Amino acid sequence: MFETAELGHTVDKAEYKDEIPKLREALLDAQFELGQKKPFPVILIVSGVNGAGKGETANTLNFWMDPRSIHSHAMGEASDEELDRPAMWKFWRRLPPRGTIGIFFGSWYSFPMREHIEGGKGQDYLDAYLDDFIRFERMLAEEGALILKFWLHLSKDNLKKRLKTLESKKETKWHVTKRDWEGVDLYDKMIPVAEHVLRRTSTAHAPWIVVEATDEKYRNLTVGRTLLKAIQGRLKDGGVKPLPLSVPVEALEHGDSRNLLASLDYTLELDKKEYAKQLELYQGRLSKLMRSPKFKDRSLICVFEGNDAAGKGGAIRRITAALDSRSYDIAPIAAPTDEEKVQPYLWRFWRKLPRTGHTTIFDRSWYGRVLVERVEGFCAKSDWLRAYGEINDFEESISRHGAIVCKFWLAITSEEQLARFNEREATGYKRFKLTDEDWRNRDKWDDYVRAVCDMVERTSSELAPWTLVEANSKYYARIKVLKTICERLEAQL
Numbered sequence: 001m002f003e004t005a006e007l008g009h010t011v012d013k014a015e016y017k018d019e020i021p022k023l024r025e026a027l028l029d030a031q032f033e034l035g036q037k038k039p040f041p042v043i044l045i046v047s048g049v050n051g052a053g054k055g056e057t058a059n060t061l062n063f064w065m066d067p068r069s070i071h072s073h074a075m076g077e078a079s080d081e082e083l084d085r086p087a088m089w090k091f092w093r094r095l096p097p098r099g100t101i102g103i104f105f106g107s108w109y110s111f112p113m114r115e116h117i118e119g120g121k122g123q124d125y126l127d128a129y130l131d132d133f134i135r136f137e138r139m140l141a142e143e144g145a146l147i148l149k150f151w152l153h154l155s156k157d158n159l160k161k162r163l164k165t166l167e168s169k170k171e172t173k174w175h176v177t178k179r180d181w182e183g184v185d186l187y188d189k190m191i192p193v194a195e196h197v198l199r200r201t202s203t204a205h206a207p208w209i210v211v212e213a214t215d216e217k218y219r220n221l222t223v224g225r226t227l228l229k230a231i232q233g234r235l236k237d238g239g240v241k242p243l244p245l246s247v248p249v250e251a252l253e254h255g256d257s258r259n260l261l262a263s264l265d266y267t268l269e270l271d272k273k274e275y276a277k278q279l280e281l282y283q284g285r286l287s288k289l290m291r292s293p294k295f296k297d298r299s300l301i302c303v304f305e306g307n308d309a310a311g312k313g314g315a316i317r318r319i320t321a322a323l324d325s326r327s328y329d330i331a332p333i334a335a336p337t338d339e340e341k342v343q344p345y346l347w348r349f350w351r352k353l354p355r356t357g358h359t360t361i362f363d364r365s366w367y368g369r370v371l372v373e374r375v376e377g378f379c380a381k382s383d384w385l386r387a388y389g390e391i392n393d394f395e396e397s398i399s400r401h402g403a404i405v406c407k408f409w410l411a412i413t414s415e416e417q418l419a420r421f422n423e424r425e426a427t428g429y430k431r432f433k434l435t436d437e438d439w440r441n442r443d444k445w446d447d448y449v450r451a452v453c454d455m456v457e458r459t460s461s462e463l464a465p466w467t468l469v470e471a472n473s474k475y476y477a478r479i480k481v482l483k484t485i486c487e488r489l490e491a492q493l
Contacts, residue, residue, distance in 0.1 A: 048152030306410030
């Protein structure tokens with residue numbers, strides 16, 4: 001792969017001087033159109049051999065274009081805040097919004113490659129990360145992102161020459177680091193690993209482009225021209241081009257009317273005396289578990305979904321009563337903001353993940369895509385259908401980092417919901433809980449039942465299982481929630 005990148009490409013000074021003004025003007029025009037229409041984000045990964053000019057390339061693009069809509073990220077060693085969260089958290093929170101360009105030099109590929117080359121991690125370790133990256137980039141592409149990945153290549157001899165040349169000049173000596181020279185020593189180990197990575201992860205929607213970096217002028221022109229053609233081509237095609245759905249939605253539907261929610265026993269209940277006794281028991285148990293030394297390297301994520309008026313808020317309050325207020329956050333999820341709409345769907349949830357030793361409780365969650373957005377038609381069938389896989393990947397990623405995920409669907413009957421709606425309407429201090437949307441949702445009860453059953457079937461896993469809570473009795477539901485969390489924590493810790 002890299003042999004073909006060492007052909008001695010060069011650009012003479014006169015040609016470079018003549019080409020740059022035209023290229024800059026065209027790049028700025030494309031960038032302006034991208035910013036005006038905001039049809040998609042552009043994600044550039046600038047990777048390659050240490051010392052090949054990754055930082056210089058990013059700086060050149062910033063100089064040639066309007067830097068106000070370019071976000072450059074030099075991803076070095078993880079901070080303490082980043083180490084407390086899943087590895088991809090720091091990349092998710094830096095994804096560029098639609099209409100802008102994000103440049104990553106030191107990308108998600110850097111850490112697992114370094115661990116494999118220098119840290120002694122095996123091939124299976126590296127390939128597991130690469131599988132994650134393939135799915136991640138496919139998700140970004142399906143959300144409409146334009147992804148270009150540049151590998152800046154130098155032969156070992158040319159790398160040595162470049163470093164020596166930079167060190168010999170006073171104005172560029174500071175560019176060369178100890179890490180760059182260590183890269184020379186590791187070069188022979190690195191090249192076969194890099195070739196493997198590029199072969200595994202170069203796809204039609206996120207291709208690797210190998211650029212010979214011996215001549216800086218050729219390197220800069222090649223990256224600039226490739227970026228220009230990619231943006232112009234996507235703008236000409238109309239912007240967002242979601243990947244095609246390979247399996248018709250109808251082929252995945254069940255042929256009978258049986259469902260999980262109909263099988264629940266909604267008569268289960270607790271009397272007030274027994275409820276008070278068990279509430280004290282499980283809140284005490286939860287408080288003790290959360291103060292366990294074993295929890296300091298874990299985190300707890302509770303997801304609450306359910307029918308309108310099913311009692312999510314009451315259940316959440318019984319959990320937080322057992323927790324230190326400094327150690328938890330409640331994330332009420334409403335319709336996405338303008339800022340959130342120009343990012344991939346899961347972006348706003350990645351930002352709210354707890355650090356180790358902490359808890360986040362989601363009142364509504366990422367499951368909105370396969371529930372309300374599906375039923376109300378707020379997204380295409382292809383969007384909500386692929387969301388099952390994306391959600392499973394997301395939950396696997398956070399679980400692998402140590403998060404204990406508890407997901408609850410609070411279920412009530414249609415008759416019970418109507419009674420609670422009428423009570424809210426008649427009670428002054430509860431009236432704010434009832435909206436026109438709640439009444440509209442009742443008209444689509446059967447559609448929501450189908451969506452919930454599909455959701456549980458396709459996203460309940462050993463790492464992040466769903467717990468269906470019979471919630472006609474609020475007392476019974478609250479105790480079942482507390483008990484489930486305690487049992488999950490005890491099993492995990």
